[in-house]
Each structure stands twice: as structure tokens, then as C-alpha cells.
Amino acid sequence: MPGPYWNFPFPCWSIDPAKQTGDCSPTTHSDQHAVAIGSYKGKTWAYVGNDGGIYRRPLNGAVDSGGHAKDWQSLSDGTLDTLQYYSVGVGRDLTNGGVSVTGGLQDNGQSILRGHDKVMGSNFGGDGGDTIADPANGCNIAAEYVYLDMWVTQNCGENDGSWSTDPTKATEYEVAPPDKDQGGAGARFIAPIAADAKDTGTWIAGGRHVWVNTKGFAIRSGKEWTNAYDLGEGHVATAVASSGGTVYVGWCGPCNNQGFTRGIAVGNGDGTGWHQLDLPVDGTIPNRYVSGFEIDPADAQHVYVAINGFSRRFTEGPGAGVGHVFESKNGGASWTDISANLPDVPADTVKLLPNGGLALGTDLATFYRPAGATKWQVLGHSLPTTAVMQLRLGPDGKLYAATHGRGIWSFDVRRLKGRKD
Numbered sequence: 001m002p003g004p005y006w007n008f009p010f011p012c013w014s015i016d017p018a019k020q021t022g023d024c025s026p027t028t029h030s031d032q033h034a035v036a037i038g039s040y041k042g043k044t045w046a047y048v049g050n051d052g053g054i055y056r057r058p059l060n061g062a063v064d065s066g067g068h069a070k071d072w073q074s075l076s077d078g079t080l081d082t083l084q085y086y087s088v089g090v091g092r093d094l095t096n097g098g099v100s101v102t103g104g105l106q107d108n109g110q111s112i113l114r115g116h117d118k119v120m121g122s123n124f125g126g127d128g129g130d131t132i133a134d135p136a137n138g139c140n141i142a143a144e145y146v147y148l149d150m151w152v153t154q155n156c157g158e159n160d161g162s163w164s165t166d167p168t169k170a171t172e173y174e175v176a177p178p179d180k181d182q183g184g185a186g187a188r189f190i191a192p193i194a195a196d197a198k199d200t201g202t203w204i205a206g207g208r209h210v211w212v213n214t215k216g217f218a219i220r221s222g223k224e225w226t227n228a229y230d231l232g233e234g235h236v237a238t239a240v241a242s243s244g245g246t247v248y249v250g251w252c253g254p255c256n257n258q259g260f261t262r263g264i265a266v267g268n269g270d271g272t273g274w275h276q277l278d279l280p281v282d283g284t285i286p287n288r289y290v291s292g293f294e295i296d297p298a299d300a301q302h303v304y305v306a307i308n309g310f311s312r313r314f315t316e317g318p319g320a321g322v323g324h325v326f327e328s329k330n331g332g333a334s335w336t337d338i339s340a341n342l343p344d345v346p347a348d349t350v351k352l353l354p355n356g357g358l359a360l361g362t363d364l365a366t367f368y369r370p371a372g373a374t375k376w377q378v379l380g381h382s383l384p385t386t387a388v389m390q391l392r393l394g395p396d397g398k399l400y401a402a403t404h405g406r407g408i409w410s411f412d413v414r415r416l417k418g419r420k421d
Helices: 178-185
Strands: 032-040 043-050 053-058 089-092 099-104 110-113 121-124 131-134 137-144 150-153 172-174 193-196 199-206 209-213 226-230 236-243 246-252 262-268 290-295 303-307 325-328 347-352 358-362 366-369 388-393 398-403 407-412
Touching: 089 137, 089 388, 099 131, 099 137, 110 137, 121 137, 121 150, 131 193, 178 209, 193 236, 199 236, 199 246, 226 262, 236 290, 236 303, 246 290, 246 303, 262 290, 303 347, 303 358, 358 388
Parallel strands: 089 131, 290 347, 347 388
Antiparallel strands: 032 043, 043 053, 089 099, 099 110, 110 121, 131 137, 137 150, 150 172, 193 199, 199 209, 209 226, 236 246, 246 262, 290 303, 303 325, 347 358, 358 366, 388 398, 398 407
16 A cells, blocks of 8 residues: 655645645555555445544555555545544633633644634644643643643744744744753653643643743743753653642653653652652552642642553563552552552543542543542543543533544533532
């Protein structure tokens, strides 16, 4: 099934549509994940799934002089939402009403859908990672590319192109912390960033170091970050959370299954009080990837942690541990497994809801545990069976789920008031 990775290097293509020759053969999106062959209405087709959705071509189709297929067709026509999100951010649309919803996409940049939009747009390119959005103003957005390469905009990324000749008219600014320059040694490919739950002007970014920005969306340079803590050589952050200046950071290093180690560091955004929690390999917290935190806004010592991976020993070796969501009421000195009846699937993100209940995003579904309950139940209906990478509460009273493969979904959590097991 021939097809170039993309058409960028060919003379028929140009970033300026007016300069394109028009004879570039249509090609698939990059990064293929699956292939299948099947018949439809008497024709046999080859289907491929990739970061851009699903494409097809006749099994014995035509090729050009370079051996590339001339007859690829995209099936991503809006009837099947296949977008692979890592993150979601929600803020009020001050111009049009409603909310602006944005999120980072695998190999498809950053999406944005404002209150008046009928079609989703893109305000940042490349790979899209984690996201910070201002709940009070959805046009204030910080987006991650890869390896902690962060960019910020304060107008939803709108620009008429004049920045290309006059840099003073730029509306997007690169503000990456210094760990970005170290690549994989300085940060995960998709590294964690977060705003303090009580101060949207204070951000935490996790690479090898814990970086703090106190200028919020007014930041304009990577030099404006402060190094609050060094996680140690070979260690890189996997999850960060902050509330009222208290910061929790999960890390791994090495991060693959050969010699895998993990840890949790706790301290203050001003650089004081940092320490590593005692998490022995055979302790309460499994020896697996730390994927998310949620801090109780009423008490920063009360924290929840989501743990990725499976509990099976053969998956990650002896000592991998059992459980997927844990609670601490003393700043991480001790933990309680509250996984209860959850299935043995990776947990990705945990969120404390206004009614006191908990929502948990996993590789299977979003689960809900009502306040005062011990057992979990599937949250709502209609959400596809897919990985939920991040849960975020919006200023409109809805819970937003960024899924890796089925787009962004919302659920009005105000409907959950008073629910029990």
C-alpha cells in the first residue's frame, strides 16, 4: 500500500496553496497503526488507521511515477470521531458566549472549538501534548508540543500572518522551560503541565526538574521559569498537580520495563520543603507509572493518585503491585487503596467533583464513586469504550473527557447531586 509519509518534500507541494501545482497524489496521514483488507459493493479495499483517522484505496490501485498511490481516500468525514487527545482545556468564550474547548492531539496539533464555532479549528501545530486553559477566558491557552516545548497565546492563536514580516505582531510565544533543550533526558515526550488549582497565574511544568511560572499567560520567555526542585538524574516527571502552592510530582526513571522505577516528590512552589515520599517497591503504591493526581481544595494534605498499568505480575514483573487509585490524608506519608471493584485496567486521570464524588478516567471508561460510597460505577451513558487520558471540570458545570481516539466528550456533573451506590 504505497504512500509517502507526507507530501512536504515534493515540488508539487507548498505551504502557500496558490503555489501548489495540484498534481500531488493524495496520501494518508502519517503514523500508521492498523491495516485491514475487505470488500464493499463488489470492490476490494485496503484500509489503514493512523493518527489522522481512517483511509482506504483499492487493493490493486494506481500509482504514480514515483511508485506512490494516486487513489487514497480519507474516511474522516465527521461521522467517526477518531481524534487522539492527550488533554483538554475549557474556558469561557467572552466574545460569543458559552465556552471555548481546546486540547492537545497526537500528531494533529492543538484543536479549538469556541462558543460560536461550527467547525473545529487549530491554533497550534505539530504534536499536541498537555494543555492549560484559563477558565475565566478561553482564549488564554498554554499548549505543549513535545518534550516540554510550551507555547502560549492570549487571543486563541488568531493571526493574519503579519507576524511573518513583523515579529512584534506575533500572537503565539514559545515559553519552554530549560528542560526542553535536553530532549528525552529532560522531559517525557508528552510531559505534564498544570496550573495551580487556586491560582491560574501559577503553573507547574515537569521535566527532570519541577519548573514554576508565576506570570501566568503573560509569560513570554522560557527564562521566566524558576527551578523549584531537581527530581534527580535519569528521572522525569509523569504527573504534576498544585493547590495553594503545595505541589505533587510523579516521576519515573528508567521509564521502560528494564529497571523501571517510580516515585513521588512533594514540596512547595517556592522551592521549599521538597522531599521524596517513601515508596518501596513492595509498598502500598504499586511500582508502576504514576499518571495523575487530584488535590482536595479544602486540604492540600488530602490527595488522590491514579496509577497506570495492570496489576498482573507477568505484565511488569514481581512487585508491580495491585490497585489503580489511592488516597492519602497526610500528604503522602501513607496511602489507602480505594480501587475496590474497579476492573484491572490502567488509570489515567482522577478528578474530585463539586458534590464530593470522584471521577476516574481509565483505558476502558470513566468511572464514578459517589461521596461517602466505596464502590465505583460507570459514569453516564454514550461515552465510547476508549482510553480517557484527562478529565477537566469546565466553568459551565460540565466534566470534560479527553479520549485517545474518540475525541472530547462532556458530562453535566450537576446531574449527580445526591447520588449514592
